Amino acid sequence: MEKIKMTTPLVEMDGDEMTRILWKIIKDELIYPFIDLKSEYYDLGLQYRNETDDKVTFDSAYATQKYGVAVKCATITPNAARMTEYDLKEMWKSPNGTIRAILDGTVFRAPIIVKGIEPCVKNWKKPITIARHAYGDVYKASEMKIPAAGKAELVYTAEDGTEIRELIHNFSEPGIIQGMHNINGSIESFARSCFNYALDTKQTLWFATKDTISKKYDHTFKDIFQEIFDAEYKEKYDAAGIEYFYTLIDDAVARVMKSEGGYIWACKNYDGDVMSDMVSSAFGSLAMMTSVLVSPDGKYEYEAAHGTVQRHYYKHLAGEETSTNSVATIFAWTGALRKRGELDNLPELMTFADKLEAATIKTIEEGKMTKDLALITSLENVTVLNSEDFIKAIRTTLEASL
Numbered sequence: 001m002e003k004i005k006m007t008t009p010l011v012e013m014d015g016d017e018m019t020r021i022l023w024k025i026i027k028d029e030l031i032y033p034f035i036d037l038k039s040e041y042y043d044l045g046l047q048y049r050n051e052t053d054d055k056v057t058f059d060s061a062y063a064t065q066k067y068g069v070a071v072k073c074a075t076i077t078p079n080a081a082r083m084t085e086y087d088l089k090e091m092w093k094s095p096n097g098t099i100r101a102i103l104d105g106t107v108f109r110a111p112i113i114v115k116g117i118e119p120c121v122k123n124w125k126k127p128i129t130i131a132r133h134a135y136g137d138v139y140k141a142s143e144m145k146i147p148a149a150g151k152a153e154l155v156y157t158a159e160d161g162t163e164i165r166e167l168i169h170n171f172s173e174p175g176i177i178q179g180m181h182n183i184n185g186s187i188e189s190f191a192r193s194c195f196n197y198a199l200d201t202k203q204t205l206w207f208a209t210k211d212t213i214s215k216k217y218d219h220t221f222k223d224i225f226q227e228i229f230d231a232e233y234k235e236k237y238d239a240a241g242i243e244y245f246y247t248l249i250d251d252a253v254a255r256v257m258k259s260e261g262g263y264i265w266a267c268k269n270y271d272g273d274v275m276s277d278m279v280s281s282a283f284g285s286l287a288m289m290t291s292v293l294v295s296p297d298g299k300y301e302y303e304a305a306h307g308t309v310q311r312h313y314y315k316h317l318a319g320e321e322t323s324t325n326s327v328a329t330i331f332a333w334t335g336a337l338r339k340r341g342e343l344d345n346l347p348e349l350m351t352f353a354d355k356l357e358a359a360t361i362k363t364i365e366e367g368k369m370t371k372d373l374a375l376i377t378s379l380e381n382v383t384v385l386n387s388e389d390f391i392k393a394i395r396t397t398l399e400a401s402l
C-alpha cells in the first residue's frame with residue numbers, strides 16, 4: 001500500500017514518562033507504516049524544556065498558530081520533587097497553561113465510548129463534551145477574612161480617579177469576603193471557541209450560568225454568548241441543523257442527567273472544573289478521555305486528558321511489564337490528522353483517522369484491552385495486553401480494515 005501524503009506539517013509536541021514511551025510505539029506501529037508523516041517536531045520532554053529555558057514550549061505554541069493543528073503528548077508540570085529529579089534550573093510553568101495562554105483557547109474534553117465500558121448513567125449513549133472557560137472567576141479571586149464589625153465595599157477607580165462603590169455587607173461580627181473578576185474579551189473568546197467547535201463537530205451547544213441570582217456577573221456571560229450567537233452564528237447553526245441552548249445551571253445539571261448525551265456543555269471556570277470530573281468518572285476512565293484546545297480563530301491542539309502515568313513509567317524503568325492504555329493518545333493523533341486532512345482537503349487522511357479510531361474501538365470490543373479497562377469492563381473472556389501488544393493488536397485490526 002502506498003503511504004498517504006500530507007501537504008502541511010502537523011505540529012508534534014513530544015512529552016514525558018510513560019506517555020513518551022507510548023508516543024514512540026504509536027508512531028512506529030500506527031502512523032509511519034501508513035502515512036508519509038510531515039511533522040514539525042518539538043520536544044516538550046522536561047529535560048529539553050529545561051535545556052532551552054522553556055523556549056521550546058513557546059516555539060511549539062507559535063508553530064501551532066502558524067500551521068493550525070498540533071498533537072501533544074502528556075507532559076510533566078514541575079513541582080518541588082521534579083526540581084530534584086530533573087535537576088531543573090527553574091520550576092517551569094505548566095506547558096498546557098503556556099500553550100493555552102498563547103492560543104487564547106478553550107479546552108474541550110470528550111469521552112471515547114466503547115461497548116463493554118458502560119457509563120454509570122445508563123441513559124448516556126453518546127459522548128458529553130465539556131468546554132471549560134479557563135480564565136478568571138474564583139481562580140483569580142482576592143479574598144479577605146473580616147476580623148470584626150465594619151463595612152465592606154467593592155470599589156472601582158477609573159483612570160481619571162472617579163469611583164464606583166457597591167456595598168458588599170455591613171458586618172456586625174467577623175466574616176469573609178471575596179472579590180473576583182472576568183474580562184469581556186476572554187468571555188468573547190470562550191464563546192467563539194465554543195460556537196466554532198460545536199459547528200465543527202455538528203453538535204448542539206449548551207451553556208448555563210446562575211444569571212437569575214448573579215444579575216451582573218453571570219448575566220454578562222449570558223449576554224455575550226447571545227450577542228455573538230445572534231450576530232455571527234445563528235444562520236450557520238440553522239444551516240447545520242444544530243442549536244445553541246441557554247438555561248440555568250441547576251436546570252442544565254438536571255437535564256444532563258436525563259439526557260442521552262451527544263452535545264457540548266460549555267461551563268464557566270468553576271462549573272467546568274467540577275462537572276468535568278463528574279462526567280469523566282461517570283463515563284468510566286480518564287484513560288478514555290480526549291482533550292482538544294481550540295482557539296477562537298480556529299487553531300487546534302489535540303491531546304489525551306490524562307497525565308504522564310508516572311507510576312507505570314517507574315515500573316517500566318525497573319524492567320517490569322506495563323499495561324498502559326494508549327487510547328486517548330491514539331485519538332489525539334487521529335483528531336489532529338483528521339483536522340489536518342480537513343483543512344488541506346486530503347480525504348484519504350481523514351478516512352485513515354476514522355479507520356484507526358474504528359480499529360481501536362473494535363480491538364477493545366473484541367476483548368483485547370489494557371488492564372485499566374479489563375478491571376471495569378462488562379465483557380467476558382477478556383485478554384489483558386501489555387502496553388506494546390495492545391498497540392500491535394490495534395495495528396492488526398487496522399491492517400485488516402484497509
Ligand code: NAP
Nearest residue numbers: 074075076077287305306307308309310311324325326372
Ligand atoms: P496521571 O498520569 O493521569 O495518572 C494517574 C493514575 O491514573 C495512574 O497512576 C493510573 O492509575 C491512571 N491512569 C492515567 N492514565 C492512564 C492510562 N493511560 N492507562 C492506564 N492508567 C492510567 O496523573 P499523575 O500520575 O498524577 O501525574 C503524572 C504527571 O502527569 C504529573 O507530573 C503531572 O504534572 C502530569 N500531568 C500532565 C497532564 C498533561 O500534560 N495534559 C495532565 C495531567 C497531569 P494506576 O496507577 O492505578 O494504574
Ligand code: MG
Nearest residue numbers: 272273274277
Ligand atoms: Mg477538577
